[in-house]
Amino acid sequence: MNIKANFFYKNLLSILSEAIAIIFLTLKGHIIIGWRKKSLKGDIDIVCADGKEMIFVEVKATTAEKQIFELLRQKQLKLLKKRARSVMLDHLLFPEHGRLDIIVVQWKYFFPKVEWIKGLETFPLFPVLRQNI
Numbered sequence: 001m002n003i004k005a006n007f008f009y010k011n012l013l014s015i016l017s018e019a020i021a022i023i024f025l026t027l028k029g030h031i032i033i034g035w036r037k038k039s040l041k042g043d044i045d046i047v048c049a050d051g052k053e054m055i056f057v058e059v060k061a062t063t064a065e066k067q068i069f070e071l072l073r074q075k076q077l078k079l080l081k082k083r084a085r086s087v088m089l090d091h092l093l094f095p096e097h098g099r100l101d102i103i104v105v106q107w108k109y110f111f112p113k114v115e116w117i118k119g120l121e122t123f124p125l126f127p128v129l130r131q132n133i
Contacts, residue, residue, distance in 0.1 A: 013061045013063075013107065014059075014061050016061075016105075016112075017059050017060075017061035017103075017105035017107075017112070018035065018036070018045055018046065018059045020105055020112050020114060021045070021046060021057060021059045021103040021105060021114070022035060022046060024103065024114050024116070025046065025048050025057070025103075029050075030048040030049065030050050030055065031048060031049045031050075032046065032047075032048050033047045033048055033049055033054070034046070034047040034087075035047075037087055039083045039086035039087045041079065041082045041083040041086050042079065042083050043083070044056050044057075044058070044080070044083050044084060044087060045057055045058055045059040046059065046103075047087060052096050052097070053096070053097050053098070053099055054084075054087075054088055054097075054098045054099070055098075055099045055100075055101055056080065056083070056084040056087070056098060056099065056100050056101070057100075057101045057102070057103055058080055058100070058101070058102050058103075059102075059103050059104075059105065060102060060103070060104045060105070061105050061107065062104065062105070062106050062107070063106070063107050063108070064106075065106065077100070077120070077121065080100055081098075081100065081121065081123060084098045084100065084123075085098065085123075096124070097122055097123065097124055098122070098123050098124075099118075099119055099120075099121070099122045099123075100119075100120045100121045100122075100123075101116065101117060101118050101119065101120060102116075102117045102120055103115070103116050103117075104117070
């Protein structure tokens with residue numbers, strides 16, 4: 001497979017996985033606020049709401065069975081949190097909390113298997129400042 005075909009295949013797999021994740025979240029009763037939401041720090045795959053909480057979903061598409069920690073590194077998790085806070089500040093409703101979730105879409109013979117990992121990290125909009133006493 002040449003480089004262009006491989007890039008096209010990965011992009012197609014990524015977009016299909018995100019579309020499946022949006023359908024999955026909608027069926028679970030979440031309100032979709034944004035898809036591929038841009039912020040100053042980068043983009044977030046899916047932004048949705050559940051009550052007073054904004055949920056930021058990172059979608060990972062894979063064709064092999066992998067552990068979740070192989071798919072998402074600690075450095076990427078920090079970056080996602082910064083992106084999420086940036087999106088929260090741009091949003092009019094100013095939610096009280098944000099939550100990072102991951103949806104892993106594993107493709108096997110053109111059939112997707114969806115795994116939803118909730119509450120990977122929960123954080124307030126404004127972090128509490130530490131005071132020296």
